[in-house]
Amino acid sequence: MNHLRLDLPNLRHGDEIHAQVRAERGGHVIEDWSQTLIISVSRRLLVDNLSVDDNGFLPPLDFTAIILSPSSVRLEWTPNNPNIFVKILKLFSGLHYIINVKQLTSKTGEPLFQRQIKVVANNFALGNLKPGEHYEMTIRTALSPEQMSDTAAIVEITMPKDDEYFEVGNLVISSHFQSSGQGIVNLTWDVPPHIQRKIKSYDVEYKEMNDNNWQKLQFIGQIPSATLKNLKSGTEYLLKIKTTLHGDVSTESGHFKFRTPEVLMNPINKVDVIYTNEMDSVRLHWVLEPSIIAINEVFGYDVYLTEDKDLPESQWKYLYSSENSVSVNALKSGTTYYIKINVRKTDGTVVRSTVYYTDRQELPLQQWNRMDIYNADQVISSKNFYHLGHDHPQPRIVRGLGD
Structure with a gap:
């Protein structure tokens, strides 16, 4: 016999x-x-298709230290995978x-500070x-002093001196979004004047509220401002700002929460009025905005027509078209529709329209009137105004019906 089975539970x-x-x-x-x-034992568990050590201990990866004062910080973290962590809690x-x-430096020569802390919460x-x-x-997940995660999350931080500490204040968030849903968000904030000349750079981190993927931008210089260009409309975000001074002393703000404005999408790019040989008839033709x-995706179009825009929608003339054009008959001469x-x-x-319009083509778009279409009290075309599907640089003219 040249083999042996050992039972070691x-x-x-x-x-x-x-x-x-x-x-x-x-x-x-x-x-x-x-x-x-020498045989090394590696026992694994399969939790939600993720293989973990049989002790189930994964250190948190989002481990951060936020400076509260020159002598205090707040440590924050989240489980490596919250869903898996809940299941592990049920097992252990x-x-x-x-x-x-661990204190790594001592400018005064005093003994280095060391401390171990047991925490159940995540801050x-x-x-x-x-x-x-x-x-x-460093932080590890543990069940006992003998049972803890093999790896640890780690963060290093230099505490600011008394004259270096400050808080980011008066954060102002402004935004401009196009009807395509894309836009920019401008950030400005205040720092004390005696600190601003010491600033080396800013790191701005942001993410969607339900996403753990932080986006990071670095801005070199002393100006307390930033521009974010890849945000989505109608979305809630979390933001934090890290300030690095010359000498690589860093201060991180707390979390700021903000929501980008909801932008109504305009599906109509252009509407043309085509006159026919018949005096009381025109043909409307429109072009969709492909973005x-x-x-x-189009099943059809609901076209509403009226002489009196104050009438309820049920009293407007209704035309249905399966194509992007429709003929309108029995129009009155000299009447605005x-x-x-x-x-x-x-x-x-049903996708409704948002339009910009003006009777002065030379005005910049910012001075045009905006109309979000919700009900019959609003219109997307009328006599002799310029029509813009959304933020195009050049307006398109839509003539009034029955000119």
Whole structure:
């Protein structure tokens, strides 16, 4: 027999087994002890298709230190994967975090500060630190002093001196979004004048509220402002600002929450009025905005027409068209008509229009009138105004009906 099965139910992840073999025959040694065979035990669990150590301990990855004062910080973190962490909690009671704080420098020559902290929550305020000194903080997930994650999340931070600490204040957020849903967000904030000349750079980090993917931009210089260009309309964001001074002393703000404005999409790019040989008839033809709605998404169009825009929609003349044009008959000479066109999609939803209009073509777009179409009291074309589907640089003219 040249094999042996060992039943060792108490083995844990990370344990080692040392084994040696000696050959005997008839009570006599025919081959002495072999070299030691070292077997490392690796036991894994499969949780939501993610393989983890059998102790289930993954250190948090979003481990940050936010300076509260020259001598205090707030440590914050989230589980590596919140959904998996909840399931692990059900498997192991008493799960907690172990934070080790180590002072790395001492300008005064005093003994270096060290401390170990046990925390159940996902944040902790740490005080009694020394201004101007450098610290290292590590965090591990643990069940007991003997059972904790093999790896740790780590953050290093230099505490600001008393004359270096400040708070980002008076954050002003302004935005401009096009009807395509894309736009920019401008940020400005205040810093004390005596600090501004010491600033080396700003790091602005932001993410959607339900997303853990932080986007980061760095701005070199002393001007407390930033421009974000890839945000979506109607979305809530979380923002934080890190300020780095010359000498690489950094101060990070708390989290700011803001929401970008909701922008109504305008599906109509252009409307043309085509006059026919018949005096009381015209043909309307329109072009969709392809960035908002595709032709294969369109089921049809609801066209409404009236002489009196104050009438309820039920009293407007209604025309249905399966194509992007329709003929309008029995029009009165010398009369202004108001029309609106809604796009009926194949999924049953109706997309209404937002337009910009003016009677002075030379005005910049910012001075044009804006109209969001919600009900029959609003129109998307009328006599002799310039019509713009959305933020195009050049307006398009739509003539009034019955000129």
